[in-house]
Amino acid sequence: MGNLTFGIVKPDAVRAGHTGNIIQRINEAGFKLRAMKTLHMSQRGAEGFYAVHRERPFFAGLTEFMSSAPCVVMVLEKEGAVKAWRDLMGATDPAKADEGTLRKDFGGSLGENAVHGSDSDENAAIEIAYFFSQLELV
Ligand code: GDP
Numbered sequence: 760m761g762n763l764t765f766g767i768v769k770p771d772a773v774r775a776g777h778t779g780n781i782i783q784r785i786n787e788a789g790f791k792l793r794a795m796k797t798l799h800m801s802q803r804g805a806e807g808f809y810a811v812h813r814e815r816p817f818f819a820g821l822t823e824f825m826s827s828a829p830c831v832v833m834v835l836e837k838e839g840a841v842k843a844w845r846d847l848m849g850a851t852d853p854a855k856a857d858e859g860t861l862r863k864d865f866g867g868s869l870g871e872n873a874v875h876g877s878d879s880d881e882n883a884a885i886e887i888a889y890f891f892s893q894l895e896l897v
Contacts, residue, residue, distance in 0.1 A: 763793065764840035765886035766848075767875035770828035773797075777865045778831055781874065784861060785835065788847050794895045795833040802826045808889060820870060832890045841883055844876045 766785075768778050785792065800808070805822040812818050837843045849860025853872050856863040866872035877883035887896075 761880040761883060762836050762838055762840050763887065764835050764837075764844045764883045765875075765877045765890070766833050766835050766844055768831040768833075769871065769873055769875060770824060770830050771867055771871040772865050772873040773830055774828050775865070777873065781861060781865065784847065785833075788843070789837055790840070790844070791836040793834040793836050793897055794891050795831060796890075796895075797829050797831050798890075799829045800826045808886070817870065824870060834887050834891060834896060841877055841880055845878070848874045848876050 768781050772778065772781060782792070782795075802822055805825040806813075806818075809818065809822055809825070812821065815821075835844055847861055849856030849862035849866075851862075851872060852869045853862040853866030854869075856866065861874050862872050865874070877886050
């Protein structure tokens with residue numbers, strides 16, 4: 760069980776001005792922010808990030824959305840970080856997310872659901888390395 764995971768405040772939540780609230784919730788839940796930056800992904804950058812979903816019917820819409828506006832990418836540290844962050848995010852579909860989760864409070868739809876989180880330690884390492892160099896991890 761690793762202590763690091765990778766998260767994104769997606770373009771819908773950044774656009775709606777929820778970044779500060781989401782970071783506050785991350786702090787309150789006991790995560791340390793090891794790295795964070797705002798960036799605007801290109802379509803190709805988003806396609807590379809979501810390559811595992813290439814064959815899915817929502818791939819084009821997902822990568823178009825993720826490259827539509829700036830997002831905030833971050834590295835979070837906590838014991839059992841992958842599960843802890845997914846628990847705080849809530850279910851993929853905000854309509855099915857539990858009370859007190861970020862997607863319940865800030866997600867608008869299945870496609871535009873406010874936050875991303877790695878689904879395994881292995882993918883966390885891959886996703887962190889996709890966006891951050893060793894130098895950027897404090
Ligand atoms: P996550 O790990 O909870 O983010 O969910 P997945 O890995 O299954 O999907 C990745 C992302 O693709 C989700 O966060 C959604 O933004 C999007 N997505 C997943 N399923 C659908 C779908 O059926 N329709 C649309 N439009 N987007 C979807």
